[in-house]
Amino acid sequence: MLKYKAPLRDIKFLINDVFDFQTHYKDLNNGENADPETVDMILQGFADFSENVLAPLYQEADAEGCHFKDGEVTTPKGFKEAYDQFVEGGWQGISYPEQYGGMNLPMSLNLIKSEMMGTANWPWAMYPGLSTGCINTMMQYGTQEQKDLYLPKLVEGTWSGTMCLTEPQCGTDLGQVKTKAEPQEDGTYKISGTKIFISSGEHDLTENIIHIVLARLPNAPKGTKGISLFIVPKFTPTEDGEAGERNGVTCGSIEHKMGISSSSTCVLNFDGATGYLIGEPNKGLKAMFTFMNTARIGTGIQGLAHMELSFQNALPYAKERRSMRALSGTKEPDKVADAIINHADVRRMLLTQKAFAEGARSMIYHAARYADKMAQGVATGNDEEFEKWDDKLGFYTPIIKGFLTELGIEAAKHGQQVYGGHGYIKEWGMELIARDARIATMYEGTTGVQALDLLGRKVILQSKGKVIRDYTASIMRWCGEYALDKNMRQFVWALTKLCAEWNTLTVRLMLMARKDREIISAASEDFLMYSGYVMMGYHWARMAAIAYDRLENGGTESPEFYKAKVQTAEFYFDKILPRTSGLAESMVAPSESMMAMDIESFAFLD
Template sequence: MPEYKAPLRDIQFAIQEVLNYEQHYQNLPGAEEASPDMVAAILEEAAKFCEQVISPLNPVGDREGCQWQAGVVTTPPGFKESYAQFIEGGWPGLSQPVDLGGQGLPSSLSAVVYEMIASASHAWSMYPSLTWGAIKTIAAHAAPEVKARYLSKLVEGSWSGTMCLTEAHCGSDLGLLRTKATPNDDGTYSISGGKIFISAGEHDLTENIVHIVLARLPDAPEGVKGISLFVVPKLWVDEQGVMGEPNGVSCGSIEHKMGIHGNATCVLNFDGARGYLISQPHKGMSAMFTFINESRLGVAQQAQAHIEASFQGALAYAKERVQMRATPRVLPDKPADPIIAHPDVRRMLLTQKALAEGTRLLNYYCAQLVDISHASNDAAERARAENELALLTPIAKGFISEISMEATTYGIQVLGGHGYIAEWGMEQEYRDTRITSIYEGTNGIQGLDLLGRKILATGGKVAESFLTQVQTFCSSQHPAAVAPMIPALADSIQLWLAVTEEVGVKAMAGDVNAVGAAAYDYLMLAGYCTVGYFLVRSAEAAANNSGSGDQDFYQAKINNARFYIERLLPRTQLLTATIRSGSDNLMAMPEATFGL
C-alpha cells in the first residue's frame, strides 16, 4: 500500500516561485498576515495531519465503506475520531471569516491544504469540502437571521453541509425536478420530495447536517426558471441556535459504488421538512451556482490529487521493481534492471508527473482568481478574475478529471499484475477518481458550458483576458532552456482560436449540432493548451532560479515541461482534426448504425 507524502517542495515552488502567492497576498485585502513563514508552517502541519491521520484511513474507507442501518449511517473505523481531530486543529475554519469563528486566511490557502487532504483520502475529504460550499452559499444568499442560525456551527465544523439537487428521474436536467416547497404561516417552508446521489447526506461525524435543497414553490413556472433554494437542517434549529427535534429528513439508503466507499452517497427523503428560502423565489439555480462552482473547482482538485497519489505509488514501485535488462544497463552485475530504466515505463511516469504538476498550477491559479473575485478592492480586477474563472472552471473540472483517469490507469499499469491487486492501492486511485468526470456536471456538459455558454455566447470576451496573458507570455523573451518550447505552445493557442471561430461559423450557419459535436474535444484541446502554458511558466521560473541551488530540482521542472510540450501537447492536433470533422459523422447516422 503506497504511503502518501505531501509534495511540499513542489507545492512551495508552485505557489511562491511560479504564481507568486507572496505578492498576491500582499495585494489582497485581509490577507496581509499570510506571510511566507506562516504559509509554510500551516502547510507543514497540514502535511503531517494528512500523512499521519487521514492517509492511513484511505484503504480502511475503501475496504469497510459506510454502513446503513434503519436510516442511520456509520462511517468507516477511524473516520469519526480523525474528523474530531480535524475540528480540534481548527482546519474547518482556516479560510472562513473571523467574525464567524474562522481564521480569516485566504481561500487559496485552503485550496492548497485541500489538495493534500484529497490526496490522502478523496472519500474523507468530501465531508469538510461540501460544508465549505454550503457556507459560501448561505453567506452569499441567505437572510441575516438564517446566517446567524447556521454559519458559526458550520464554520466550526460541528455541523456539516450538503447540496441536494439530483432526483431519480432527472440527473443534470434539473428543470425536471419535482421536490415541492409549501409556505408555512411562520415564514418557513415545508419541503417534500426525494433526492438521490447526495454525498455525505447522512453520517455520524457531526451533530447536525444542513442541507441546501432545490425545490419548487406552488406558483413556480416550469423548467429551471421555477426552481428555488432552501436551507433544510436534519435537526431543527430554534431562534437561539439550539438543536431540537428531527426535521423530517431521513436517509432511505446508501449507494453501493465503484469507488469513494468511505463517503456515504445517500438517498434522502424530505417529508414535510421545514426550511428557509434563500435567495429570491424562482432564482434558486443562479444562487445554487455559488455551491456548484465551488464544488467544480473542488472536483478538479480531487482529480489532480489522484494523479499525484498514483504517481507516488507508481514511482516508488518502478524504482524498486527489477525486471528485464535496460539499455544502457543500470545494474550490470545483476540479471535485470529497475523498470524505471525502460522507455515505456518512463513514458507513463513522466505523463503522470507532468499532468500532476501542470494541473496543480491550474488549480492554484483558479484559487488565486477566487481570492481576487471575492476580496479585491479593484473592480476591474474582480471583473477580470470572474471572467477567467468562467473560462477556467469547466476546463479545470472537465480536463483534469478526464486525464486523471488516464494517469491513474498508468499507475496500475506500471505495477502490472500487482497494480490490479487491491492490497497495492493503485486500483483504488482509479476507482475513486472515476466519479470526478461524472459528478458536478458530466464532462460533456462541461464542454457545452465552455464552448456554448461561456465562449460563443459572449463572442469570445470571456476568454480574452486569459488568452491575452498567454499570448503575451509567448511573445516575450525567454531563457535559453525555455525558448524552444514556445513555438509549439503558441501554435496550440492559434489552433484553439481557429477552431473556436470555425465552430462558431458552423453554428451561425445553421448547424444545430455543431457545438454539441465539438464540445468534448474542444474542452480537451483547451485543457492541453492551458496546462501547457502553466508548465512552460514553471520551466521559466525554474530556469530563472536555477542559480540559487537545488539544480536537480529546477532541471526536473524544465525537463517536465519539455516532455509535456513534445509528447502530450501534440494531442491538440488530433483534437483539432476531430472537431473539424463536424457533426454529420455523429448525427447523420441512422439508428440502425447502433444495431437497433
C-alpha cells in the first residue's frame, strides 16, 4: 500500500534557508499574518490532514471510482467526510481576504498546501483545487456584487468552482468555441452549449458548484476576440446567498479514464442556463487566463506530487528487496543477496527521482513568491503591480507546467522499474502513480502547447529573446558571487556555459525562423525541456551553496541532510544536466525532415 509522509524538512529548508520567506513576507500587505509560529502550525496541519486523512483513501478510491446515475455523481467512499474536515479546518480560504472569510495569508502557503494534499491524494485534491482558479478569477474581474454573493461560500469551501473551456470540436483552439450566450432583459444571459472534460463538474461534496464558462454573445467577433466569460451556478443563489433553484446545467456523463478515476471528469450540458457576465464583453479569454495560469501552476505541482510519492515508496522497497550481489563487492554477506539499493542502476533511478522532486519543489516555491506579489496586486487594486508580476510568472508557467509534468512521468516510470514486476501490480500502488501522472502533461494545454507558448509567444513574439537574456543575466550575477568558491566551481562553470548557449540557441532559432517557417513549432519542445533542465540546474546550484554554507559554518544538527543536498546536486550536474546537449543539437536541426513527407505516405496499410 502506498504511504505518504510530508517532506517538512525539505519544505522548511526552502522557505527558510534558500528563499527566506520571512523577509519576503515583510514586503506583503498580508505578510504580517505569516509569522514563523503561524507558518509552522499551518504546515503541520497540512501534513497531518494529508498523511492521515487523504493518503489512506487514495488507492481504495481509485479502485471504486466515481458513480454516475441520472445526472448525479457520487464520489468514492470517504471523500465527502474528508472534504467536510477540509472545510471545517478552513483550509480553502487560507490565502483569501478576511472580508470573505479567509485567513488572509500569502498565496505561497496555499501552493504548499496544494503540494501536500496533491501528493497524498491527487484526485481528491482536484475538487478544492479547481475552486482556487474560480476564486482568483472572481477576485480579479468580478463586480463587488458578484464577489459579495459568491466569494464567502467559495472561500469557505461549501461551494466549489470549475473552469469550462473545452468543447467537443475544440480544446486548445478556443477560437472555435460555439457555446452561446443570449442577453436577457434582466441583464442575465441564457447559456446554451456543451462542455467536455470538465474536472469536478458534478459531485456530492459541496452544496453548489459555480461554473466559469466561455461563451459567445450574438454578433461577437470571430475567433478568440469574440469570447466572453460567464458565471453559471448549478443552483441559482437566493438573495440571502444560499443555493436556490436548480439552473439549466446538467451532467450528461462522466469520462472513463486511464487514471484519476476518483476525480469526476464531466460532460456538462448548458440548456438555457442562467449566466452572469464576468469582466468585459468579448474579453473573456484574458479573464480566463487568470484561471488558466493558476491551474497551470497547480498542474506543475501535480508533476512534483508524482515525483515525490513515487520516490517515497520506491526508496524503502529498494532497501528491502534483495537481488544478486553488487558489482563492487558483496555488501550484505549474511543475506541471501544484497539489497537492490546497492546496485548503481537502482541508485540512478532513485537519485533521479530525488533530484527531480527536490528540484521541482524549489522551482515551484520560487514561482510562488511571484504569485504572492501578483495576488497582492489584485488585493490592492494595483493593476500595474499585478501585470508586472504576472509577466514574470508568465515566463515560469509553461516551464513549470510542461517540464515538470514530463519529469513526473519519468519519475513514476523509475518507481515501477525499482519494483520490477511488482511495479505493474495494483496492490503496490506504483502503477496507480504512473496512470495518474499521464494526464498532467495534457491538462491546461499539452506539453507541445506549453512549448509553443514559451518559445513562440513568450520568448520570440513578446520579448524578442529579452526574457531569456534577463533570466540568464540573473543566473550569471549569482554565479559571479560564487566564482572563487572552490566548492561551487563545478556548478558555476557549467551554468555559465549553459547561459551562453541558451542565448545563442534563442538567437539562432529567431534567425532560422526567417526562412524556415516551421522551425519554431519543430524546436519548441526541445527548447522547453532544455530551458527546464537549465532552470532546475540553477536551483540545484543554489541549494548546494546553502548546504555548503551550513556544513562549513556549523550551527546545524543535521549535517547529513545538507551533505545529501550537495551529493544530489552533484548527481544532477553529472548525470541529468548533460541531457541539454542532445536537446541543443536537436532544436536547431532544420524542420525539413519533419515536414517533407506527404500525409498519404505516413502509412501504407492497403
